[in-house]
Amino acid sequence: MSQSRRSHLSFVAVVCAILAMAGLVHLPVWAADSPVQTEDAVMDLTQVVVVTPPKITGPAKKAITVLIEEVEKRSRIRWTEAHEWPAGAQAVVAVGLAADLKAWAGPHADAMNGDATANQPEGFCLRAFSAPAPAIVVAGNDARGVLYGVGRLLRELHMTRNSVTAAPSLNITTAPKQALRGHQLGYRPKTNSYDAWTAAMWDQYIRDLAIFGANAIELMPPRTDDDADSPHFPLPQIEMMKRMSQICDDYGMDVWIWYPAMDKDYSDPATVDLALKEWGAVFEQLPRIDAIFVPGGDPGHTQPKYMMALLEKETEVLHRSHPKAQTWMSPQSFDKTWTGEFLDIVTKQQPKWLSGLVFGPQNRLTLAELRKALPAQYPIRHYPDITHSMRCQFPVPDWDLAFAATEQRECINPRPVDFTRIFRLFCKDTIGFLTYSEGCNDDVNKAIWSGLGWDPDANVVDILRQYARYYIGDRYTDDFAQGLLALERNWRGPLLANKSVMTTLTQFQAMERAATPQDKLNWRFQQALYRAYYDAYDYRRLAYESQLEQEALDTLRDANRIGSTLAMQQAEQTLDRAVLDRVAKDLRARVFELAEALYQSVRMQLSVPRYQAIDVGRGANLDLIDVPLNSRLWLESRFAEIRQLPSEGDRIQQLHEIANRTNPGPGGFYDDLGDPAQQTHLVRDPGGAADPEVREASLIGAQYDPRNPRAWLQGAETRYDAPLRMQYEGLDPTAAYTMRVVYGYEGKQIRCVANDTMEVHPYIKKERPPKPLEFDLPREATAGGSLNLSWFGDLGVGGSGRGCNVAEIWLIKKTP
Secondary structure, three states: OOHHHHHHHHHHHHHHHHHHHOOOOOOOHHHHHOOOOOOOOOEEOOOEEEEOOOOOOHHHHHHHHHHHHHHHHHHOOOOEEEOOOOOOOOEEEEEEEHHHHHHOOHHHOOOOOOOOOOOOOOOEEEEEEOOOOOEEEEEEOOHHHHHHHHHHHHHHOEEEOOEEEEOOOOEEEEOOOOOEEEEEOOOOOOOOOHHHOOHHHHHHHHHHHHHOOOOEEEEOOOOOOOOOOOOOOOOOHHHHHHHHHHHHHHOOOEEEEEOOOOOOOOOOHHHHHHHHHHHHHHHOOOOOOOEEEEOOEOOOEOOHHHHHHHHHHHHHHHHHHOOOOEEEEOOOOOOHHHHHHHHHHHHHHOOOOEEEEEEOOOOOOOHHHHHHHOOOOOOEEEOOEOOOOOOOOOOOOOOOHHHHHHOOOOOOOOOHHHHHHHHHHHHHHOOEEEEEOOOHHHHHHHHHHHHHHHOOOOOHHHHHHHHHHHHHOHHHHHHHHHHHHHHHHHOOOOHHHOOHHHHHHHHHHHHHHHOOHHHHOOHHHHHHHHHHHHHHHHHHHHHHHHHHHHHHHHHHHOHHHHOHHHHHHHHHHHHHHHHHOOOOHHHHHHHHHHHHHHHHHHOOOOOHHHHOOOOHHHOOHHHHOOOOOOOHHHHHHHHHHHOOOOOHHHHHHHHHHHHOOOOOOOOOEEEEOOOHHHOOOEOOOOOHHHOOOOOOOOEEEEOOOOOOOHHHOEEEEEEOOOOEEEEEEOOOOOOOEEEEEEEOOOOOEEEEEEOOOEEEEEEEEOOOOOOOEEEEOOHHHHOOOEEEEEEEOOOOOOOOOEEEEEEEEEEEEOOO
């Protein structure tokens, strides 16, 4: 603020004070109780007494511990606790239940009364006072309200080395809009970090989630679709499960269990008896269970009538040790027939043991359809997949193949803009959510969902600023928040055209240079740096390897002049520069350094050989950092085949076909359906932003196999029974056309129809590995100068619904 501005405000303050004393103006209460604040004014909380009620217990008392400990971690200042209001000018933070304000809120008890949200569960009032001494009062409507009030205060405080301040204008009265706000935390081998966490690490992470408003945690039992043990486990699964249940209870948070029905045949009474004993042994060992959620599939595959019969008995077993615990289930992975059977049971029998339904991935019905089909007494909980980036419920739109091939589906994936939109589309039909998570890679997304679960209208940038201020540091509040938004923008559109990727790296490098040693040890800071460096390395390498491939193809086009042997030799030498003369070696080296730092700080397993991750597809994307981003391996394998041809003419002909592989010939058309820039004829997006699950529209799916041409590694696909459509105009009505097509990996069979009525080919089994297929189009299909092509995968399927996908298509005009 300028000196002239400060002088003007001071003059105004003095004038107002004089007029008030003369009775000529009336200052509002906040102004009468507090000195006039300028934009630079802060409340100094370096030396604070935390005043609490003498008999505070349970989660509310735990909240006091959280406040004192977390302030000390960030400032090195240890606040003291007392049960009486101090005399004099001592700064105070007072925390307690709103019901007994008189007992602990000192001179501000009356000012804190009468709030409109006083009766709303989990709500709180947080207010700053400047007189008679600096004070902040946190009054919770209940024990959880105390915890969330403390959490909000921590997110608002400005904590630096040896300093704690707050804005004197703090005045927040709020209660959550969604009753359920939680996250799944699976201590199992398949996760990318969780299996290595100690009980102390779990306590800290659950605390962190509570500070951002989460009120539930979902655990996993010892037996799931996973290995029985992990080399990272510090404790056996059941022992850690017991400790995590107790940790949640200490914070007053609900405990859910994601409990898949894993056995093959629940129509067998003996199998049911064993399941009842197994589940019951788990239930009785946990100090707290509020609900179990049993998915219909993924894993498990049980017909609904047997599943429902099992769960009725399991609910009886559950109630022996946890009488108030609920049972929820989902129709996940059910095909069309089983979905109908499931709904028939629920609507006609309306089982009393069933507390509600869960909507999540691999559901044939939309959320709106499920809500409409269910009796009103059954609430719906959302189970959104926030951890995966492709082949998932909410795939990254048009994710570039370079990212899909290297960073893979369980990468560090902050998606604040996407998930804000998705949350708001789904929240009206649910009571809340417990997210699907496979590790700390989705940590930012957890904060977004928790914040929006509290207030769906919250500004996502404000949530990110709180995240940055609390987790990274006060001076990073805006810069780091904007950096997270930039990481999401890195994934927008074709990577080669997205020059902002390098700008994002530059921004994070500036933060990195300014970081303290403590900042650099912060795993959340390390995660953002890892993504920024990895994205930039992908960008540099994609540009480099794409250019090398073009140079190699140019050499093949010169084979007539230089001969096939030399052409292939020179092309291979060009392609091999991607490995022998790497680009951006400094970026690559930094990615490896950050991977090691993340293993040391938070046990992220970013490599199978280095950190014993369970699989490269489970977050170990360091092992994919050098996979080819062009068609190098396919070209070199083709060269090996061509060298075996006896005729120079045949060899040159094959090289010519490779160099001109995508050319459809005169009057023809070509589409690379995995490249948004070459999907000229694809009918793309009827659902738009309102269809993030991509049920009606087509999406880009990837199946990386570098032994194939790059264009075959991605393609357009649709889900469930939605057809994939292409529309052509301006065809020659007098000509005949041949369709050459390459079908993708997903699904078993596919059918093609022209203009909705004329079969191009019936259901055929897909080729493995893929290869081009050719079909003559019916002459009458193109006689009008236009053509609509539709493809259908298996109808009525369950699971993910994927299977109808096309990688490349040529429309080749036949010569007379």
